[in-house]
Amino acid sequence: MSATPLPLHLPPLxxxxxxxxxxxxxxxxxxxxxLRHGARVTISDTxxxxxxxxxxxxxxxxxxxxxxxxxxxxxxxxxxxAVSQSILRYNPALARARELGIPITSxxxxxxxxxxxxxxGITGSSxxxxxxxxxxxxxxxxxxxxxxGGNIGEPLLGRLDEIRPDTDVILEIxxxxxxxxxxxxxxxxxxxxxxxxLDQFSWDEYVGLKRNHIAHQGRDDIAVxxxxxxxxxxxxxxxxxRVVRTSIERLPDADGAGVDDGEVVIRRNxxxxxxxxxxGIRLRGRHNLANVVMACxxxxxxxxxxxxxxxxxxxxxxxxxxxxxxxxxxGATWVNDSIATSPERTVxxxxxxxxxxxxxxxGRDKHLxxxxxxxxxxxxxxxxxxxxxxxxxxxxxxxxxxxxxxxxPALEDAVAAAARLARPxxxxxxxxxxxxxxRYPNFEARGEHFRQLVRQLPGFTPEVSP
Numbered sequence: 315m316s317a318t319p320l321p322l323h324l325p326p327l328x329x330x331x332x333x334x335x336x337x338x339x340x341x342x343x344x345x346x347x348x349l350r351h352g353a354r355v356t357i358s359d360t361x362x363x364x365x366x367x368x369x370x371x372x373x374x375x376x377x378x379x380x381x382x383x384x385x386x387x388x389x390x391x392x393x394x395x396a397v398s399q400s401i402l403r404y405n406p407a408l409a410r411a412r413e414l415g416i417p418i419t420s421x422x423x424x425x426x427x428x429x430x431x432x433x434x435g436i437t438g439s440s441x442x443x444x445x446x447x448x449x450x451x452x453x454x455x456x457x458x459x460x461x462x463g464g465n466i467g468e469p470l471l472g473r474l475d476e477i478r479p480d481t482d483v484i485l486e487i488x489x490x491x492x493x494x495x496x497x498x499x500x501x502x503x504x505x506x507x508x509x510x511x512l513d514q515f516s517w518d519e520y521v522g523l524k525r526n527h528i529a530h531q532g533r534d535d536i537a538v539x540x541x542x543x544x545x546x547x548x549x550x551x552x553x554x555x556r557v558v559r560t561s562i563e564r565l566p567d568a569d570g571a572g573v574d575d576g577e578v579v580i581r582r583n584x585x586x587x588x589x590x591x592x593x594g595i596r597l598r599g600r601h602n603l604a605n606v607v608m609a610c611x612x613x614x615x616x617x618x619x620x621x622x623x624x625x626x627x628x629x630x631x632x633x634x635x636x637x638x639x640x641x642x643x644x645g646a647t648w649v650n651d652s653i654a655t656s657p658e659r660t661v662x663x664x665x666x667x668x669x670x671x672x673x674x675x676x677g678r679d680k681h682l683x684x685x686x687x688x689x690x691x692x693x694x695x696x697x698x699x700x701x702x703x704x705x706x707x708x709x710x711x712x713x714x715x716x717x718x719x720x721x722x723p724a725l726e727d728a729v730a731a732a733a734r735l736a737r738p739x740x741x742x743x744x745x746x747x748x749x750x751x752x753r754y755p756n757f758e759a760r761g762e763h764f765r766q767l768v769r770q771l772p773g774f775t776p777e778v779s780p
Contacts, residue, residue, distance in 0.1 A: 321419075321427040323417055325417065328351070329354060332354065335396070336357075337373060340398040340399060340400075343421055343472055344471065345373065346472055354378055355378060356378055363382055393416065397419070399490035427496075429483055431483045432501075434485065434503075435527065437486075438507065438524070439505070440506060446484060446485070447466075451629070451630050452613045456613075456622035460482040464491070489515075495526060498529060501612060502531060503612050504546045506545070507520075508658050511680065528549060529554075532554060533554065535554070560607045560611045561573070562607055565586060570611050573603070577592065580614045582614055589610050594627065601666075609623075634650075635651070641768065642775050645737065645740075648741075648771075649742065649743045649744065650744050651745035652744055655746065658682075660690075660745040661686055661687055664694045665694075669740060670737075670740050671740065671741050672741070673698045674698075674742070676746050677746045677751070696718065697735040699719075699735070702723075702748065725760065729767040
């Protein structure tokens with residue numbers, strides 16, 4: 315059992331009946347931590363046993379009871395409810411817990427309260443995964459002791475014992491994790507806030523969750539904010555810590571990072587220091603330039619050397635499922651951008667290519683505006699293949715705008731149709747604009763299926779980078 319003092323909002327855990335909502339990565343991490351502290355753990359998950367087995371979700375040893383395939387258990391009789399980020403804060407089960415006066419906690423809330431190291435947290439509607447991974451790459455080049463985790467799937471609570479006061483903890487933090495946090499990272503960055511997840515929250519609620527990322531900072535903390543984005547720009551006035559600004563349109567006048575005369579530049583204490591030429595960045599697209607600028611601003615505030623930033627950025631080819639070149643087939647380049655679960659992300663992906671694009675759109679609709687996507691498809695796409703639950707919606711939105719448009723049932727059909735449409739020199743881009751939940755548990759599974767399908771195409775040859 316750990317000797318770490320428990321957060322004040324928790325009751326004594328020894329012998330306490332605790333209800334954990336979800337048997338996912340966060341739920342299992344919570345259950346293991348609670349068991350170590352002597353709690354009696356019950357897990358409730360609405361998925362069936364078959365669905366859980368296919369996801370590899372096995373309860374940790376010591377869990378007293380697992381209830382699956384039905385609505386979340388009523389929390390009455392439990393002394394604490396611990397939730398995965400997948401359980402939204404307005405869920406009736408949580409409303410019931412609040413009504414009964416039962417404390418509610420989450421993995422990210424506990425971790426931010428218990429972590430002995432310096433925390434560096436990155437959130438945003440898009441770009442947070444790439445920025446987080448790049449900050450981790452810079453930390454590795456700088457030779458500092460660091461832990462990378464958060465929304466990328468690391469069991470954070472299970473790593474607490476290996477984190478020391480001089481460890482830097484780099485966290486990707488989602489809006490759903492921010493539902494329950496009451497602390498902010500020492501360095502808290504927001505890449506951007508744009509319409510997203512409006513199937514879960516209203517726009518004002520969603521913006522409020524992103525603002526919560528910096529809301530609990532103190533005067534000694536640092537907020538890194540993108541001044542090119544109109545929403546994050548409004549966060550500046552309310553920041554309690556020192557504000558660091560980023561921009562790809564210019565070099566900010568105050569502390570931060572930006573672009574000046576074709577170079578990424580950081581500014582600290584009135585001194586501007588070039589990091590590397592923009593031409594030295596391997597990642598495609600202006601959105602990735604913004605991610606690089608944000609990562610350098612964060613690294614500068616962490617005190618890591620400019621040489622480490624330059625080396626990491628030059629070597630960084632991206633993360634899986636984010637404009638990931640799978641290879642070539644039929645003379646076309648096939649690109650996996652399964653992370654693009656909103657029209658805005660698909661637009662950013664399209665703008666990364668000068669070549670004619672065959673675009674694969676589909677998945678589950680998030681009820682987001684399609685007008686900007688329609689304009690971009692009309693300008694950049696030679697063909698569009700629509701698939702999945704939202705296939706008809708996307709087809710109706712774009713079919714008249716492109717020379718070739720096809721609607722098919724599933725991803726395997728979409729790959730086959732794209733192979734028929736593709737010509738030498740084209741880019742075939744899986745950038746779906748919808749979530750994966752009509753068929754896949756996450757965008758990673760969808761992207762992996764796309765990879766497998768592309769690798770089976772006649773004449774396929776792999777490529778390492780764009």
